[in-house]
Amino acid sequence: MLDSNQLRMLLMVLYGLVATVALMFLLMAVLAWHMPDAGQPVAQASGEGPVNSPAAVAKVVSADALAGKAIFATNCASCHNTNADKLLGPGLAGVRQRTPGEVWLQKWIRNSSAVIASGDAYAVKIFNDNGKIQMTSFAALTDLQIKQVLDYVDSQN
Numbered sequence: 001m002l003d004s005n006q007l008r009m010l011l012m013v014l015y016g017l018v019a020t021v022a023l024m025f026l027l028m029a030v031l032a033w034h035m036p037d038a039g040q041p042v043a044q045a046s047g048e049g050p051v052n053s054p055a056a057v058a059k060v061v062s063a064d065a066l067a068g069k070a071i072f073a074t075n076c077a078s079c080h081n082t083n084a085d086k087l088l089g090p091g092l093a094g095v096r097q098r099t100p101g102e103v104w105l106q107k108w109i110r111n112s113s114a115v116i117a118s119g120d121a122y123a124v125k126i127f128n129d130n131g132k133i134q135m136t137s138f139a140a141l142t143d144l145q146i147k148q149v150l151d152y153v154d155s156q157n
């Protein structure tokens, strides 16, 4: 059996262990409190007013829209503005609302000539309205990348 000294030692070790675990929990709680939540949308300063001031209106941009920004810059910005101003092609503001839908947009962006050739009335109309300039085909863009680029356009309007 344990004598009283051994028992005291054992208790001290136990207390030490409990205290260490409690301290670690406290530390984790403090760290978690300071970490930004990964599931939350990324806030982007609007550019007006001092950043981080409570009065600054932060525009909330989703992760998809942020990914779309790079896709837009490399592939679309040479011919399209994100606002309503025409460049070589129409300004893309509100394009999700005026075109026949997301699936149509996927087909159009991957191969606009094929959509025009199919006789699609909207495609034929915008082709004629824009001086019959052929848009580049982006066959390699995935559904997700197209969603991201359109989310980016929406985030700018």
Ligand code: HEC
Pocket (backbone or CB within 6 Å): 071, 072, 075, 076, 077, 078, 079, 080, 088, 089, 090, 091, 092, 095, 098, 099, 105, 108, 109, 112, 126, 127, 128, 130, 131, 132, 133, 134, 135, 136, 138, 149
């Ligand atoms: C070479 C120039 C060019 C590039 C690059 C280009 N477009 Fe276009 N886009 C056009 C033109 C021109 C039109 C108008 C229709 C036509 O003439 O075929 C158009 C039309 C569109 C439309 C339909 C607009 C409406 O008002 O209904 C969408 C959507 C679109 N483009 C998306 C994109 C996206 C997304 C990219 C990048 C991945 C892109 N375009 C890259 C030239 C371009």
